[in-house]
Amino acid sequence: MSLDLSQFIPTFLEESFEGLELMESSLLNLEHGDDETINSIFRAAHSIKGGAGTFGFGHVTDFTHLVETLLDEMRDGRREINNEEVEVLLASVDCIRLMIEAIQNDDDYDPSSIEETSERLSFLLANGEDTDGSGNNVAADEPMLLGKIWQITFIPEHHLVQTGNDPLLLFNALEDLGELIVLAKTEQLPSITEIDVEELYIHWQLTLMSDNASEADIREVFEWVEDECELDINLLSDDTPAPPSSVDEQPVNKAPNTITDDSETIEELPSHLNEADVALEQAASKALAEQEIAAENNAPAQSSSSQPTQATKPAAKTPAPKTQAKGKGDTGSIRVGVDKVDSLINLVGELVITQSMLSELGNDFDLSKVEKLTAGLEQLLQNTKELQESVMRIRMLPISFAFNRFPRLIHDLAKKTGKDIELIINGENTELDKTVMEQIGDPLVHLVRNAVDHGIEPAEKRLAAGKSAQGTIWLDAYHQGGSIVIEIKDDGGGINREAVFNKALEKGLIDVNASLTDQQVFDLIFEPGFSTAQAVSDISGRGVGMDVVKKNIQALGGRIQVDSVPGEGSTFKVYLPLTLAILDGQLVKVGDEVFVVPLITIVESLQAKADLINRVSGDMVLYRLREDNVPVIPIFELFNLPAEHQTVDNALMVVVEADGQKVGLMVDDLLAQQQVVIKSLKDNYQDVAGISGATILGDGSVAMILDIPGIISMAQKIAAEKQAERIANYSKALEGAVN
Amino acid sequence: MDIQALAKDIPVEGEYSLEGIDFITSGEQYLTFLLENEQYAVDILCVEEIRSWEKPTRIPNSPSYVKGVINMRGVIVPIIDLRLKFGIGKPEYTETTVVIVLSYESDEHSRTIGFVVDAVSDVLNAEENEIKNAPTLGGVIPHHYVDGLVNVGDGVVTLLSVEELQQIEAHSIG
Numbered sequence: 001m002s003l004d005l006s007q008f009i010p011t012f013l014e015e016s017f018e019g020l021e022l023m024e025s026s027l028l029n030l031e032h033g034d035d036e037t038i039n040s041i042f043r044a045a046h047s048i049k050g051g052a053g054t055f056g057f058g059h060v061t062d063f064t065h066l067v068e069t070l071l072d073e074m075r076d077g078r079r080e081i082n083n084e085e086v087e088v089l090l091a092s093v094d095c096i097r098l099m100i101e102a103i104q105n106d107d108d109y110d111p112s113s114i115e116e117t118s119e120r121l122s123f124l125l126a127n128g129e130d131t132d133g134s135g136n137n138v139a140a141d142e143p144m145l146l147g148k149i150w151q152i153t154f155i156p157e158h159h160l161v162q163t164g165n166d167p168l169l170l171f172n173a174l175e176d177l178g179e180l181i182v183l184a185k186t187e188q189l190p191s192i193t194e195i196d197v198e199e200l201y202i203h204w205q206l207t208l209m210s211d212n213a214s215e216a217d218i219r220e221v222f223e224w225v226e227d228e229c230e231l232d233i234n235l236l237s238d239d240t241p242a243p244p245s246s247v248d249e250q251p252v253n254k255a256p257n258t259i260t261d262d263s264e265t266i267e268e269l270p271s272h273l274n275e276a277d278v279a280l281e282q283a284a285s286k287a288l289a290e291q292e293i294a295a296e297n298n299a300p301a302q303s304s305s306s307q308p309t310q311a312t313k314p315a316a317k318t319p320a321p322k323t324q325a326k327g328k329g330d331t332g333s334i335r336v337g338v339d340k341v342d343s344l345i346n347l348v349g350e351l352v353i354t355q356s357m358l359s360e361l362g363n364d365f366d367l368s369k370v371e372k373l374t375a376g377l378e379q380l381l382q383n384t385k386e387l388q389e390s391v392m393r394i395r396m397l398p399i400s401f402a403f404n405r406f407p408r409l410i411h412d413l414a415k416k417t418g419k420d421i422e423l424i425i426n427g428e429n430t431e432l433d434k435t436v437m438e439q440i441g442d443p444l445v446h447l448v449r450n451a452v453d454h455g456i457e458p459a460e461k462r463l464a465a466g467k468s469a470q471g472t473i474w475l476d477a478y479h480q481g482g483s484i485v486i487e488i489k490d491d492g493g494g495i496n497r498e499a500v501f502n503k504a505l506e507k508g509l510i511d512v513n514a515s516l517t518d519q520q521v522f523d524l525i526f527e528p529g530f531s532t533a534q535a536v537s538d539i540s541g542r543g544v545g546m547d548v549v550k551k552n553i554q555a556l557g558g559r560i561q562v563d564s565v566p567g568e569g570s571t572f573k574v575y576l577p578l579t580l581a582i583l584d585g586q587l588v589k590v591g592d593e594v595f596v597v598p599l600i601t602i603v604e605s606l607q608a609k610a611d612l613i614n615r616v617s618g619d620m621v622l623y624r625l626r627e628d629n630v631p632v633i634p635i636f637e638l639f640n641l642p643a644e645h646q647t648v649d650n651a652l653m654v655v656v657e658a659d660g661q662k663v664g665l666m667v668d669d670l671l672a673q674q675q676v677v678i679k680s681l682k683d684n685y686q687d688v689a690g691i692s693g694a695t696i697l698g699d700g701s702v703a704m705i706l707d708i709p710g711i712i713s714m715a716q717k718i719a720a721e722k723q724a725e726r727i728a729n730y731s732k733a734l735e736g737a738v739n
Numbered sequence: 740m741d742i743q744a745l746a747k748d749i750p751v752e753g754e755y756s757l758e759g760i761d762f763i764t765s766g767e768q769y770l771t772f773l774l775e776n777e778q779y780a781v782d783i784l785c786v787e788e789i790r791s792w793e794k795p796t797r798i799p800n801s802p803s804y805v806k807g808v809i810n811m812r813g814v815i816v817p818i819i820d821l822r823l824k825f826g827i828g829k830p831e832y833t834e835t836t837v838v839i840v841l842s843y844e845s846d847e848h849s850r851t852i853g854f855v856v857d858a859v860s861d862v863l864n865a866e867e868n869e870i871k872n873a874p875t876l877g878g879v880i881p882h883h884y885v886d887g888l889v890n891v892g893d894g895v896v897t898l899l900s901v902e903e904l905q906q907i908e909a910h911s912i913g
Contacts, residue, residue, distance in 0.1 A: 639799030685817040696810045702796040
């Protein structure tokens, strides 16, 4: 029975990464931890070790084994859990991740850090409380620490499985008591033509190595099948080193599984054997014999994978071939909840029904059936819409995927900076598009790092300011309108307005007399000029690469906003579109052209009232929107289009906001709101100023999607050009007058 | 007639005529089209489709020869008016006005662009040795767009380089 294991490697890798993440987050919570947390860490480590063994990644197995041993001592309460251990374990998680990543990328890794960590682990193990013979949970390759060895002969009656008992479960239970070696005896197997697939012909020779299991414990396991088997339990030796050197390092598929497979094979065979083809029978029994050998080979090997208690289960699970081999190859994969797939299947089913209804209707259609047709089309519309939403949901992942790394990050940073910081995460179930998630990770890390570095003050400063010594950082994600908001908030010192202002002045970004709102001042920290290391040390912080953060967020079609109260802390709000491929748009008309305004940017739409329009400094048109004066951008002028409304008076205005700047876009008409699929113009053409892409409307025509930040900068550029021209003309006129 | 026999009868190279239909089996094939009664041609393997003229959606602030974009089965395809780009012929939209959609795959990317021409005329079969270098003596079409000239009867067909045509942003001539 040869099985190509390599196809399961991607699954193993994926599960290992999950396991590592679990270990990491559990380790960070260990301070307030309980047994369950340690157990779950242990289970994860054990799964990784088991899987690595199966696939022959010996270096991972060896290393993980050390980790496991340490964890085991903690689990038994033989070792105190203190910071040192947690640190080493965290470093170990990094090491395992390094090794697994190397496997994934078919790459080499730097062994030095692994050697170092493994030395630290060994040192801890050597100096920890010694396993003084009470090593209940000693790992397999330390056989000297084993206790009693029990020899169990288990001969079940042939009808055992018919009573609903499964030997496999019994063996699993036995494993909880100690190390188990399972040997299947198949002498009693009848010839293939005589076999009854519902009968059990195999019996087992079990060797259990355990230091504290009593005969009663073992009998208890077999309690349910007591009357249906012959059971013989012998104590072979006490405190003897475990003999079998055949105990392999590599856990292989469970022997009982193999045997189950046998019976499946057998199940299929009789049908082919109806004519009692002798040759076939021989071949079959030969195959059986081979499998028998395989089973026997597998059986002892399995023991090393079996660790006591709960560890057994994941160990058995990891190497078990899962049918959905999720390739984490080049294409990238996504883990989707079955419920999402189910709902898709349901919807497709409904769609098919609607389709068949419509095509039946079309067979002999006359006008009397128009109502039915309308109903059918309506249903189709509904189906399609739901289908679209469901498909989109498949790409959505809870934001916890991005948030998961932060507890560790905070832990490390807090240690490095010597600050005491608590991280509070909310809304981790908010779902976000996978692509957005992948790209938002780094900017978020940057923001969190900044909050720790520059936001939270050192303890003494906090105490002096009347705050608690422990700083807090909040990470929050929630929906707002059609977008996702990620909030990074700290209760630190806030941004020093004056320092930022002076720095900007020094960099020549602003004029000395400029009167800026707080918002505008805070936005200055996103200027490239603030990203030098020197700036960080000069001002209260928030400097490092903030321009890059902003650029990355904008590349995702999002925006970032800063709020800060001196002495109370700062809040960074990142607004992101739900997905990159689709946006909610407001269709507007300018002349004959239809444009799409992203709904996320729209503040409000209104009809301009003539008396609220002010013209200032010559030709700048401002519209008074409550307290704000909003500059008006006539789209038709910007794009050189013929338009119905050439003046602002009574024109329709869509007030949009980008980069904290509100502007009013003058349009001729407001049309429907709809979701549009964004298509790139660059694929076949090139980027166009003021346009972020195109989309196809319901009637098949193409509409341009407006790029609001781009439009604003376009308008600014045009205004600046006009101004320069005017000044040139003016000075020319002046010269003329002088001469 | 038995199609198998027919296939056997067709010679590997050269021209073969059957009941008045010409089979051409050698050389490269080019699609020829008209720009103000002048004959031009492009590699036929690059032709994605030939469409009748429809008004595209304008791209704001684009050069005048970029007429806009159309939706070709979900793909946004820009439409370039070759008559305007090269300054030949009147940019009139008549019944024969067509859009030749050309796809070109280079190492880095592939592009699909539609070109407005006065009319498509024929498929031209030309061997490599029939293609002559174009003299660099004037003409409105920049030299790098021209792959060569082919004599057809008494006339001359200008072969255009699809690769160069696709580089609309690289060399925009007013």
